Amino acid sequence: MTLSVTLHHPFAGFTLDVSFTAPSGVTVLFGRSGSGKTTIANAVAGLLRPQKGRVAVDDRVLVDSERGLWLPPHRRRLGYVFQEGRLFPHLTVRQNLAYGRWFAPNGARKERPDHVIEMLGIGHLLDRRPGALSGGEKQRVAIGRALLSAPRLIIADEPLAALDEARKAEILPYFERLRDDVETPILYVSHSAAEVARLATTVIALENGRVVGQGPAEQVLGDPTITPLGARSAGALLTAIVAAHHDDGLTELDAHGCPLFLPKIDKAPGSQTRIRIAAHDVILSRTRPEGLSALNILPGTVREVRAGDGPGAILSIDTPAGPILARVTRRSVTALGLLPGSPCHAVIKTVAIAPEDVGGA
Amino acid sequence: MGWLGPEEWQAVALSLRVALWATACSLPPGIFVAYALARWRFPGREVVNGLVHLPLILPPVVTGYLLLLTFGTRAPVGAFLQDIGITFAFRWTGAALAAGIMAFPLMVRAIRLSIEAVDPKLEQAAATMGASAPWVFLTVTLPMILPGVLAGAILAFAKAMGEFGATITFVSNIPGQTRTVPSAIYAFLQVPGGEGAALRLVVVSVAVAMAAILMSEVMARRLAKRVGGA
Numbered sequence: 205m206t207l208s209v210t211l212h213h214p215f216a217g218f219t220l221d222v223s224f225t226a227p228s229g230v231t232v233l234f235g236r237s238g239s240g241k242t243t244i245a246n247a248v249a250g251l252l253r254p255q256k257g258r259v260a261v262d263d264r265v266l267v268d269s270e271r272g273l274w275l276p277p278h279r280r281r282l283g284y285v286f287q288e289g290r291l292f293p294h295l296t297v298r299q300n301l302a303y304g305r306w307f308a309p310n311g312a313r314k315e316r317p318d319h320v321i322e323m324l325g326i327g328h329l330l331d332r333r334p335g336a337l338s339g340g341e342k343q344r345v346a347i348g349r350a351l352l353s354a355p356r357l358i359i360a361d362e363p364l365a366a367l368d369e370a371r372k373a374e375i376l377p378y379f380e381r382l383r384d385d386v387e388t389p390i391l392y393v394s395h396s397a398a399e400v401a402r403l404a405t406t407v408i409a410l411e412n413g414r415v416v417g418q419g420p421a422e423q424v425l426g427d428p429t430i431t432p433l434g435a436r437s438a439g440a441l442l443t444a445i446v447a448a449h450h451d452d453g454l455t456e457l458d459a460h461g462c463p464l465f466l467p468k469i470d471k472a473p474g475s476q477t478r479i480r481i482a483a484h485d486v487i488l489s490r491t492r493p494e495g496l497s498a499l500n501i502l503p504g505t506v507r508e509v510r511a512g513d514g515p516g517a518i519l520s521i522d523t524p525a526g527p528i529l530a531r532v533t534r535r536s537v538t539a540l541g542l543l544p545g546s547p548c549h550a551v552i553k554t555v556a557i558a559p560e561d562v563g564g565a
Numbered sequence: 566m567g568w569l570g571p572e573e574w575q576a577v578a579l580s581l582r583v584a585l586w587a588t589a590c591s592l593p594p595g596i597f598v599a600y601a602l603a604r605w606r607f608p609g610r611e612v613v614n615g616l617v618h619l620p621l622i623l624p625p626v627v628t629g630y631l632l633l634l635t636f637g638t639r640a641p642v643g644a645f646l647q648d649i650g651i652t653f654a655f656r657w658t659g660a661a662l663a664a665g666i667m668a669f670p671l672m673v674r675a676i677r678l679s680i681e682a683v684d685p686k687l688e689q690a691a692a693t694m695g696a697s698a699p700w701v702f703l704t705v706t707l708p709m710i711l712p713g714v715l716a717g718a719i720l721a722f723a724k725a726m727g728e729f730g731a732t733i734t735f736v737s738n739i740p741g742q743t744r745t746v747p748s749a750i751y752a753f754l755q756v757p758g759g760e761g762a763a764l765r766l767v768v769v770s771v772a773v774a775m776a777a778i779l780m781s782e783v784m785a786r787r788l789a790k791r792v793g794g795a
Contacts, residue, residue: 249693277692278700290690294708303704307695353694 205389207231207357211247211257220244220254220413229405230383230390232421235432240413241393245361248391249284250277261356281312283350283388285360289342291334297345298330304353312354315386323385324348324378340371347378351386358382361393372399379403380563397437400425401480402563425480426527428510428518435518439482439561440528446471454499454554459525465499466557480561483518486530487551490540500552502528506542521550528552569769573762575741576749577769583657583745584725587665588718591672595721596714599676600702604685621670625730632663632735659736660743664725672721675781679713679788680706716784723777727770746770 207226213219220240233241246252248259250266253274259267261282266275283304291300301321305313321327324344334342343363350358360379364372376399383390383403394400400407404421409432417430424430426440444459449468457464457477464479471477493501504523511517517534519542520527528550542548569577601607602614620628636643636653643654653659683706691701707714729747736743738752750766753759 251689251693276697277689278695278697280693281695282693284690284693286686286690288686290684290686292687292691292705294705303691303696304694307700349694359693 205262205357205387207248207389207391208258208260209244209248211244211254211259213243213247213252213254213257215243215413218413222408222410222413222415224408224415224418226389226391226406226408228387228389230379230392230403231406231408232392232394232400232404233408233410234394234400234404235410236395238412239410239432241395241410242361243413244410245284245359245391245393248357249282249359250275250280264356278307281308281354281356283353283355283358285343285346285350285358285363287362287365289334289339289346289366291337291342291345291349293334295333296330297326297332297334297337300334300345300349301330301352304349308352308354313352314354315351317352320348320351323381338371339367340374343367343371343375344378347375347382351382351388355388358388358390359393360390362395363392364394364396364399376402376563395433397433397439397480397482398558398561401439401441401478401561422526426520426529428508428520428529431518435512435514435516435531436484437482438484438518438529438531439480440520440526441478441480442526442528443476443478444525446473446475446477448473462502462523462525463500464525464552465554466562467555469562478563479557481528481552482556482558482561483529483531485553485556486521486528487553488519488521488530488532488536488540488542489549489551490542490546492549493551496551498551499554502550502552504528504548504550506544506546506548508544509537509542511537521548523550569765570762572740573749573766576744576746576766579657579660579741579743580726580745580747583661583664584722586658586661587668587725588672588722590661591665591669591721592714592718595669595672595717596676599673599717600680600706602673603677603680617673618670620667620731625667625728626734628667629663629731629734632659632666632731636662636735653736655736655739655743657736657742660728660732660745661725663731663735664728664745665721667728667731668721668724671724672717675717675720676710676714679710679716682713682788683709710788712784712788716781716788719777719781719784723774726773 205228210223212221220243233244235241247254256269257267266280324347326344326348329341364375392403407421407424408415409417409424409430411432417424417427422441431438442459444457444464447456447458449455453468454465455468502523502525504521507520507522509517509519511534515533516531517537519530521530530550598617634640638647638654653662688701688705691705727747733748738744738748746766750763753763
């Protein structure tokens, strides 16, 4: 499955001008609010008619302004999970789930309702109405409803943004399962670095209606020149294997031969995991530091230095564990003489690795 | 109803028949017009809105006279309808037409308010799941506005029960044909000794009006609960 999107649409204030392709898996449209993410999702879903553009899922063309083609939303067969859920208040959960399925063509109903209900853990809610559900329960039902409408593509527009941290942590694993167990590709809109780190197969980074970077998640997030949320929120992804759980509350990961320690995570030894290392949690040293409390010290070389207008700079460091980003002051860059090619050590505080930044890869 | 005389009973029965037909026949166009005004942006929308509200604002006698000019036996529309077997002039059907038109603005207002209370985002959500516009209306919009539709219908029914000015101008005051409750009250008050009958019909009118208001309030509350339940 490939989703290809080219859009040109002027608004008061800015013009959306994007072109990207999304392969299978979870493709995250990543950027600040106002960067055009939701507009793209709505144009793909048919809730907005772009001035110019072309949208196709594989060889099925949904929009082609040159040919005057524009399919109305009900003929696109896309499942949309909205930020606010948008469950039908006059129907029970069971009827909400059945709604999309009823309109789906017989041959396309791949997902079995009992399987979806079990995967989302909503079996005990079936006879309730949406008004009697918590925010997290509503979003799980909304995911199920979209999935059961037998979509070619699931669009999720900041489905966790309206939830508190605990509810977010409750829903994220369901999207991970969706990515891993269900063939349907997902176009996921987000401005949360943690969600991107956990879910994204592909990242499309957006700024002011333009694509500033696209590609596999590790590559886009590890690029110091692509910071759609600003340098403060930059952070690279590392993939690693859970090596062991220690008695002192730490989990040891094996990141391509480098040991990495972090607060205990709920994953079996041997399972693959992906962690986000926030750039501001990384300290750089020219020599291997000694007598330091930090447990994670990765040797590496500077690949790129990107200094902004402010006091800070972002550096990408190639380490055996993978490329990581470090955010330090420009003064330090000068003082340490950090240039592309300089050898250095990256120090990561163990407790700085937040549990919401750790996910299944 | 022993305490109503035959003439009074005839007026009540006729009023019920007129009001039922007026309500039933104006309901589908009422829903359609309310939906169009609430959801569509089309040229002439303000004109349609004005036309719908006109009977509410015009003196009823003017509305009745306009109906007579349009649907009278010698008027072009009336003559054509008579040729295909539909007569309004001086018949109970004419009373129903007059009552329906006078009640139409109330019905449309109630239904329009309930449609505007439905979040269009829910209708969008239904569309993304494969529902075409008519299906969206039948499966999402209509069930959610049902209490509003009922409230509008009840108000329209009560208004139709009480219509006087346009009715008497358009179809006169013929016992058994066009003498509805208000016309009968008016007629009883013109003759000596008619006050008793008039008073009994006044009681019927007040009871119908109160019941209608109470029922539409209950419906409005249920609507708020249904729409706000998300």
